[in-house]
Amino acid sequence: xxxxxxxxxxxxxxxxxxxxxxxxxxxxxxxxxxxxxxxxxxxxxxxxxxxxxxxxxxxxxxxxxxxxxxxxxxxxxxxxxxxxxxxxxxxxxxxxxxxxxxxxxxxxxxxxxxxxxxxxxxxxxxxxxxxxxxxxxxxxxxxxxxxxxxxxxxxxxxxxxxxxxxxxxxxxxxxxxxxxxxxxxxxxxxxxxxxxxxxxxxxxxxxxxxxxxxxxxxxxxxxxxxxxxxxxxxxxx
Numbered sequence: 001x002x003x004x005x006x007x008x009x010x011x012x013x014x015x016x017x018x019x020x021x022x023x024x025x026x027x028x029x030x031x032x033x034x035x036x037x038x039x040x041x042x043x044x045x046x047x048x049x050x051x052x053x054x055x056x057x058x059x060x061x062x063x064x065x066x067x068x069x070x071x072x073x074x075x076x077x078x079x080x081x082x083x084x085x086x087x088x089x090x091x092x093x094x095x096x097x098x099x100x101x102x103x104x105x106x107x108x109x110x111x112x113x114x115x116x117x118x119x120x121x122x123x124x125x126x127x128x129x130x131x132x133x134x135x136x137x138x139x140x141x142x143x144x145x146x147x148x149x150x151x152x153x154x155x156x157x158x159x160x161x162x163x164x165x166x167x168x169x170x171x172x173x174x175x176x177x178x179x180x181x182x183x184x185x186x187x188x189x190x191x192x193x194x195x196x197x198x199x200x201x202x203x204x205x206x207x208x209x210x211x212x213x214x215x216x217x218x219x220x221x222x223x224x225x226x227x228x229x230x231x232x233x234x235x236x237x
Contacts, residue, residue, distance in 0.1 A: 005116075006050050009035040010042045010065065011057040011081065016102065020055055020081065023106045027113060039063035047197075047226035051076055053097070053116055058082040069094045074185040077120070079112050139186050141167065141176040148174055152191055156216050158183055158200040193234050196224035203234070 007030050011017045017035045024030050030053075034045040038061055045051065056078050058065040069078050078094065083102040097119060098112035140147040154169040160180035167174040167183070176183075184192070184200055194200050199221045201214055208215040213222050223231055 004031050005029055005052045006031050006033045008033060008042060008045055008051045008054045010054060012037050012060050023109045039068045042068060050230055053077050055079050055081050059084060073181050077116055141174060143174045143176050155202050156205045157221060160198040193231055195227050195231050196222050
């Protein structure tokens with residue numbers, strides 16, 4: 001698991017945001033990268049920062065927290081924070097880490113964070129028993145009425161095309177009806193990086209790069225403005 005857990009707070013009530021920030025500030029393993037009052041601000045924050053965990057109110061203006069939770073990358077985990085107990089079932093149906101009822105005490109918040117940490121141990125190389133987790137080397141995607149095996153080692157880059165995703169490989173190309181965010185969630189983060197809202201690249205397949213684009217087998221792929229900081233931080237690790 002990363003040394004620091006990057007968190008996003010989303011709540012339309014200023015006081016609620018401030019209380020959460022105060023509680024989270026007491027835990028050295030957490031960093032609040034941004035505090036947002038609505039879903040559009042939250043979407044922008046996800047584009048600008050690496051976010052591991054979102055503390056999300058459900059009753060938000062314009063777009064509900066439930067709708068937002070359905071649309072985010074599955075690697076971004078959700079802890080719902082709300083005054084309404086009746087939304088609990090919907091929250092857990094979305095595989096939320098936890099569901100906190102306001103007013104939220106520090107002790108209850110800390111238990112939710114500990115639950116997140118425990119559930120995510122396996123994502124970063126070990127399961128709860130402490131044994132190393134074997135890395136999966138492939139995924140299956142639906143193409144031409146069948147499930148097709150895609151080896152991670154063969155992927156050059158992934159491109160979003162309207163309602164489809166194109167997976168460009170060393171010797172072939174696969175077109176699957178999916179979203180690029182769903183594909184991103186299924187790819188190992190240590191081997192692939194999102195460089196643009198429409199592109200994911202294999203780090204081992206990058207032949208060259210500038211501040212504006214990445215070259216993969218003579219193809220120049222643009223680096224989106226909001227992805228630059230994270231992309232270059234990955235290259236410099």
